[in-house]
Amino acid sequence: MGGFRGWLLLMLILETGQAASNILVPYAIGQIIDGVTAADGNAAPLIERLKTPLLLFAALNVAEILFSRASGACLIVAGPRLRQRTTEMLYAYLQHHSVRYFSGHFAGALAHRITETAMSVNHTVWAVLFDFWPIGVVFAVSVTLLLRTHADLGGFVAAWVLVYVGVSFWLAKRCRPYAQDYAETRSQVNGKIVDSVTNILNVKLFARFYHEREYLNRYLETEVKAGRRTFWYMERVRWFQFLSAAALKVGTIYFALKLWDQGLIGVGDFAMSAGLALLIIGDARNLSRRFLEFFEYVGNVSNGVTTIVKPHDIVDAPEAQPLRISRGRIEFRDVRFSYVPGQCVFDGLSVVIEPGQRVGLVGFSGSGKSSFVGLILRYYEPQGGQVLIDGTDIAHVTQDSLHEQVSLIPQDPTLFHRSLKENIRYGRLDADHADIAVAARMARADEFIEGMKDGYESLVGERGVKLSGGQRQRIAIARVMVKDAPILILDEATSSLDSITEKAIQENLDLAMGRKTVIVVAHRLSTIAHLDRILVFDRGRIVEDGNHEELLAAKGFYQKLWTMQAGGFLPDTRQEFSAYTGHTPDAQLDATLAEASPAE
Missing domain, CATH: 3.40.50.300 (P-loop containing nucleotide triphosphate hydrolases)
Known part of the structure; x- marks a missing residue:
């Protein structure tokens, strides 16, 4: 996150401005209503008398637009870059794992873990910046305004906010194991699908279409069960959320009416209280869902880190020096x-x-x-x-x-889904076309390359599946000859x-x-x-x-x-x-x- 602190701080400030502007709108409306109700016997034009509250109302709306869109622009700049950086770091760490590590994991599952972890890191950061922080600002400003209106009204809403946030967090935290299990199951299913697709030739040769569907369906059933456990728990959380929202609406309106009836608050304060209650409920209703999503994202990140960010089996010694081979003994x-x-x-x-x-x-x-x-x-x-x-x-x-x-030509070489030229040049990235052609000729690969439609620019397919086994071996031999x-x-x-x-x-x-x-x-x-x-x-x-x-x-x-x-x-x-x-x-x-x- 080191290179993103400035962007994150700027977005935090902008989101504070946007949330404060939004929650102060009911206050401005309350001032307008108070101005209207106090207009009896005043000969001055209404607009002139309401100039200050109207300007405040307009300024708050303009500020909300400017702050939110400026924050959105920062997100456009920093968001994709953050995901890129996370993916890059995870992939770089994964590269240094040993052969033993890769032999124990599905390639597709590892790739899925990297992409899902990178996305979840983004979502986790955005949840804090664009969900939790603005909601916190809304709650703080609302309670402050209501306390200024009347201590009992502000105290009621403050107590509701504390209980609601605390219970929502507790419920969402208890849901975390379900979300982690669901994420783990999805990764496993993804790995099984990739494994089956990679071996599709074997599936065809042994006529095992139905077997593969049955095999995959067993894992899909596990995913369904894990999903249902998670979603049923989320449904219980939503029951709490709706009942709490109803309690706040009824309680706030009841308190405001009672205070107004006793002459302790004015019409504008009553309207502001009702407006704030509705805004709080709107944000609070999303808070439970966002907590659940947040812990799901945290679970995805945790799973990715647990799988990928393990200690490397084989690492360079602290004082390791480059090997210089002069003889080859x-x-x-x-x-x-x-x-x-x-x-x-x-x-x-x-x-x-x-x-x-x-x-x-x-x-x-x-x-x-x-x-x-x-x-x-x-x-x-x-x-x-x-x-x-x-x-x-x-x-x-x-x-x-x-x-x-040290060069190795394996028995079953695999190629990148890139051009023949790129695969041969992989042995030495600065090799020119003449070097590639000489190596291909020595490996007797030039014979079939020249017969292909795009020649050296022909794509070989995933792992080189468009080529025969002998053709793949000849490309691997040419690649090693280029490496020299x-x-x-x-x-x-x-x-x-x-x-x-x-x-x-x-x-x-x-x-x-x-x-x-x-x-x-x-x-x-x-x-x-x-x-x-x-x-x-x-x-x-x-x-x-x-x-x-x-x-x-x-x-x-x-x-x-x-x-x-x-x-x-x-x-x-x-x-x-x-x-x-x-x-x-x-x-x-x-x-x-x-x-x-x-x-x-």
């Missing part, structure tokens, strides 16, 4: 890591990848390959040991500098490509690699057979380490995988290995696994 030094306490993935893993080496990672699913890559990218923090690049512990460098110098980072990680980077295209791209990748340090995760062993070195993972350990020929000659784990591999693909699990061979891993393989020590 990667070292795991006695690394201990687990996703869940008690279920260790790595226990004392140590290995060195020398600068410029091209290293393949193979192993069953769950053997530790993805965790190895994730630790290099600092998606996760090890519980012990160090991951070093060029001798620098990556825990002591900025995450941005690390990611700027000194460390390159390929996670099944060509799995969606046909063999001819894969061979052509692989040749270009070999050229692009140059002296980069390259890590290749593969299930298809033929794609890594030409690399300098292969690390064989099993159960979080490196059980074999060498090049293709050396590992075949050792007749160990890798040789068995290579021999039994059908179509060049590695079985995903040890169970599949057993099913394929017809027996459990033999004694030699178990001995290899049992005796393997972490590779240095």
Whole structure:
């Protein structure tokens, strides 16, 4: 709110003027009525005799217009900017959450939380400025005027205001849990809708339209129940509000008539009292609703903050410095890591990848390959040991500098719903069209890009759905080629490509690699057979380490995988290995696994 204090203070002053002008109108009318009733026997023109109260009446109306419209102009200037700033801050904070955080939340629900929280922040501020503060001014001025008219009349209205505001606040506060639950349910339903729409292809392929509608309807029913609980409570609040308003109207008119009958107030004071009572009732009737809305907004903000503004799992160290890679040497030094306490993935893993080496990672699913890559990218923090690049512990460098110098081509790349050119240029924002074209040609993406109606300006759809899996992979490869980072990680980077295209791209990748340090995760062993070195993972350990020929000659784990591999693909699990061979891993393989020590 720091940059908006001036605007908020100005709007507060303007709203004070607007509310005071509005509530003083009955006072001016009362002065006019007193002037009219006192006109008997006075020969002066009526307008002349009422000049002062008429000028006051006109001035109050003009002031109300000027103050309210000036406040509205400030709102037009500051309102959208406040929402923009809130959205920007929430999104910036969300960006720094870990991969683990995003894997546990619906993307659509997070986006909904940001937009709803930003809107609720606006509504909360506006409720205070344009609802509660003006109503407070109206109540204060009204009570002051009535106390000046007669102490009993002013005391009655003051007591009513205090009781009404107190009870309304108490009732609305009790409604807050209902409003929060309703907001939470709406966010959950929104996330389910986004999840279903994102997977609409699966819905069609499995003919699950009715199932999805039934699945969504269960959550919609929960939303309906939460809504009804909230609205029924609000209805009880409205009963209190209407009964209280009736009590004020009857009580004020009764007191005013009684005082007038006793000659304690004049006709003008009576008219002013009735007018003030009606204005107070109008604002008070809205007060209960505004309290309810206010707590709903506060609930939305609370939910958004609770979901998004959590401590970041992975943060830069206070004295973190930018990483500068000159060679590309990667070292795991006695690394201990687990996703869940008690279920260790790595226990004392140590290995060195020398600068410029091209290293393949193979192993069953769950053997530790993805965790190895994730630790290099600092998606996760090890519980012990160090991951070093060029001798620098990556825990002591900025995450941005690390990611700027490490490229990843994932197995299932996603693209922005932007043009092909923008997606490729994302690797290096200052890349010109020539750089983009060269990268696309090396990734063999130019073939299909040139055949598209808008060429490089063609939009790819949400997450790249307008492209095939192979086309998305080629764009991802082109994006990484444009980035040209000194460390390159390929996670099944060509799995969606046909063999001819894969061979052509692989040749270009070999050229692009140059002296980069390259890590290749593969299930298809033929794609890594030409690399300098292969690390064989099993159960979080490196059980074999060498090049293709050396590992075949050792007749160990890798040789068995290579021999039994059908179509060049590695079985995903040890169970599949057993099913394929017809027996459990033999004694030699178990001995290899049992005796393997972490590779240095």
